Amino acid sequence: MISGPPSLRRRLLAFLALPMLGLLTFNTLLAYYIALHYSNRIHDRNLTDDTVSFAQMLSTMPVSSDLSPQARFLIEYDPDGHRYFNVDSSRLGTIAGNADFSAYAPSQDCSGTHPALYEGELNGQQVRMSTVCTQAMNDPQDQLAVTVAESMADRRQRAREILMIVIPLMAMLALGMAALVWFGVTHGLRILTPLTSRLAQRRGELAPISDADVPEEIQPLISTIDGLFARQAEMITLQNRFIADAAHQLRSPLAGMALHVDQALAHGDPESVREALQNIRRLNQRTARVSTQLLALSRAQTVPETVEALDVSELVPQWVGMRVPEAIRDGIDLGYLGPQQPVRILGNGALLHEALDNLIDNALRYAGADATVTVGVQALDDNDVELYVEDNGPGVPEDVMSRLGERFFRAPGTAASGTGLGLAIAHEAVEHLGGRLGYLNRPGGGLKVSITIPLLKGP
Structure with a gap:
């Protein structure tokens, strides 16, 4: 398959478009991770607030093996999905809950005063957990470890929703940048128009084409072309000089030959013809030597x-x-x-x-x-x-x-x-x-x- 000549415009656009596409992909991934980080922060804050509220509510209630329906509804209700909880007593063990968090040590750790956040796996899904400790109301020696957990799925869903808002904006920005790049490349290449016009108007001239309007980026190319023109001009000068030298040096021997031929034809006697032929041979030898020397000079003037x-x-x-x-x-x-x-x-x-x-x-x-x-x-x-x-x-x-x-x-x-x-x-x-x-x-x-x-x- 025969392809067309290389295009500077296509090459520039390709060099600009491919990095832009990579940058757009990177920005999309970055936007998703930022949105996910923001969603985690909001959900973590809500989770810790609910855990603290639940613990404060339990500290005002007598410790028993079950919770009131109102308390259970308050802690289990989650508009984005199901919420899990667990209440451990340091003296009585697990007194309430709808999930088993015994595999996670932080649920039994009451050394901290602030809610502890950590991740785990429950029923085959990843969850985010928050644990806070409080004292039981009817037993000052008893501490309650309150753990509340929620699924991570709703966090990712929020991040995707944010990303779906950002992607159209980024796409519009990318299209706008592509249009600007196309316009910039097309408009920027017009700087070559004066140079093209000057070359098109030439009729065999070999003068340098560099000028003040030649872009700096193509100066090496223009300098190379000027050097080529200079060499061509030098070759033409050498050819013209060779022609002039040959005409100058061969004119006299040829004129002498013609004169001796005329003399031989005019007199006709053997002695005159012999003398004319000797002179013609001498002039012919001189002409041959001049021709040989001129050719040697032409070869010597050419760069090896x-x-x-x-x-x-x-x-x-x-x-x-x-x-x-x-x-x-x-x-x-x-x-x-x-x-x-x-x-x-x-x-x-x-x-x-x-x-x-x-x-x-x-x-x-x-x-x-x-x-x-x-x-x-x-x-x-x-x-x-x-x-x-x-x-x-x-x-x-x-x-x-x-x-x-x-x-x-x-x-x-x-x-x-x-x-x-x-x-x-x-x-x-x-x-x-x-x-x-x-x-x-x-x-x-x-x-x-x-x-x-x-x-x-x-x-």
Whole structure:
């Protein structure tokens, strides 16, 4: 069964209605116990008053084995049910009564001056008893223990009657509260209307949607949406920049190709066609390299999805080995210098390889023939590790050092071909890895470019 989308209104009402239902049930039970307690107090007072009155009446009458009809009627009469009594003489034993209370010691205890109240069971039903002591009229040495008992059923009946009066009132209160809760939730959710209207009126805008009218409770959600909009805007900016860069960098090679094709078609002789084809091949290689570098820059500008523990003391020598054939072809001494023990960082392997490979490529391209290029790994301290590429080439003028890493920037006087994107790619990649890129001219000549990344501690 397919259910609909979750409803905030239903969820709020459920969270409010269920506690209210539990509170109503608790209040009902509490009201019953309060009513029962009140009913017991009233009945206990009446019971003790009747017991004292009966005892006072007996103290003015001679002790005999039976009571007068008037006295028996007075004590047995109960408008709510049947009443039981018992009169015990300390000298003669039980002299009157309609029930046996011998099982209850308090009926024989005349040490107290006030009526004693207690509960017991008589003829299979629970009763409440009251005992009071008085002296016999015709025998000062004789004490009478007068016990009067009544059923507990009428007490509970009174409590239920009170509860039946209270329940409709509580039900009306509960309905009123439910209506108020429904109105409050419905009216309270209208505070989202301005935000919904602003979003509905947007046409592709990615500006933040937070404003003064946004409720505090949904600020985390709005902040998350604003962060998503910011990332989307950044991605769109990167895409637009990539398109602009590609158009700018590919325009010249494509225009040059077209010019050489026109020259070859215009002259037609084999030498002109050969020269045009050579120039077209050179421009095609440049175009391919620019395209590759632009794609690498686009990848480097994207935040990596996965990170993992990387042992750079094992990976960097492998990456350096991949460029050795090229270095040998160009007459460059490319080597590695690093520790034997593991040096671990937390990052994305592909992104780190992209950054370091561009630094190696820059060194091989600009250091010159017969140069020495060293790629190294070293732990700076307990917190950072440094991956560096240094050469003994001409270096970079100090006045342009701050511009290294800008897209399409190349130091003046550079004879080697390039796109000016290598250091920009490395800069973007290292930034997403949480590291930093540094440039330093060596005292004896040459340039050192370093990647500093936090060291991964622990096993």
